[in-house]
Amino acid sequence: MLIASMNQKASPDVLVVILAPNVAEQSVETNQNIARIYDPKTDKTLGFNFIGVSHIDKSIAGNGPIELSDDQINALKTAVEQAGFDATVLVADRTPKxxxxxxxxxxxxxxxxxxxxxxxxxxxxxxxxxxxxxxxxxxxxxxxxxxxxxxxxxxxxxxxxxxxxxxxxxxxxxxxxxxxxxxxxxxxxxxxxxxxxxxxxxxxxxxxxxxxx
The missing domain is CATH 2.40.50.140 (Nucleic acid-binding proteins)
Structure with a gap:
């Protein structure tokens, strides 16, 4: 599951990617302007915040839910890998919802x-x-x-x-x-x-x- 969104008024140029539901207790680790949100009990990645996402891919922009292209996801994967995180969790689900x-x-x-x-x-x-x-x-x-x-x-x-x-x-x-x-x-x-x-x-x-x- 990969759900992406932006809120330009509250957090300009920040892409929020949600991969799993919230849990009661969450932890965050940040590297190279990428924040990984995870479950400390299982180490499962719940999502990422890409701060200054335009520096990763200028084409990623908008307000509200965003459908990312394969090229955009690949750019995010590269950035996640460079930050030392597991990028294999970034998988698009294009089936109708x-x-x-x-x-x-x-x-x-x-x-x-x-x-x-x-x-x-x-x-x-x-x-x-x-x-x-x-x-x-x-x-x-x-x-x-x-x-x-x-x-x-x-x-x-x-x-x-x-x-x-x-x-x-x-x-x-x-x-x-x-x-x-x-x-x-x-x-x-x-x-x-x-x-x-x-x-x-x-x-x-x-x-x-x-x-x-």
Missing amino acids: FVVGYVESTTKHPDSDHLLVTKTRVDNDETLQIVSGSPNMQEHIYVVVAKVGAVMPNGEIIWPGELRGVSSNGMITSGRELHLQNAPQKKGALILPDDFAKVGDPFDFELGNKLFV
Whole structure:
């Protein structure tokens, strides 16, 4: 997983690369203007901050989430190696993160009166277990799934997790959470028309905006 972003107002010319979820206790080591954030218990790299990233690659710029090219990632890898860190962790994941899903089944959550445990089919004919609290959740509907690694419009990153002890891998989203134009500002999964797209297709945000015209 590799999620990159910049916030030019708060930290000009700093590229933040996130590789794994936060942990309760983190440590930082810095060399050559590259800060490695890691889990001190396992030594797992959680991410890097590239301070003055334009000195590494002038083409890396922007504000908000950034999709890095292969050449840009290679430039970052070279800089990470020169700083004495492991660069093999910088691997791009270019698979779509917002896809059309199909809710195949729902069961009651064993420790909640409002959560449902869904089996939802996504791309590559994969079925994910996703816990949902949407009041309109039901079987046999087409939905938009934010897969693990998705960056929501509000900046939230979707990671594997648990809801009241039940594992959940992804999120079934609402129009409001996707920031679709004129979407109802209330809870509830976005239920797509049956002919909107095929299961597993990347979700078309422009087409999604037309659902509420």
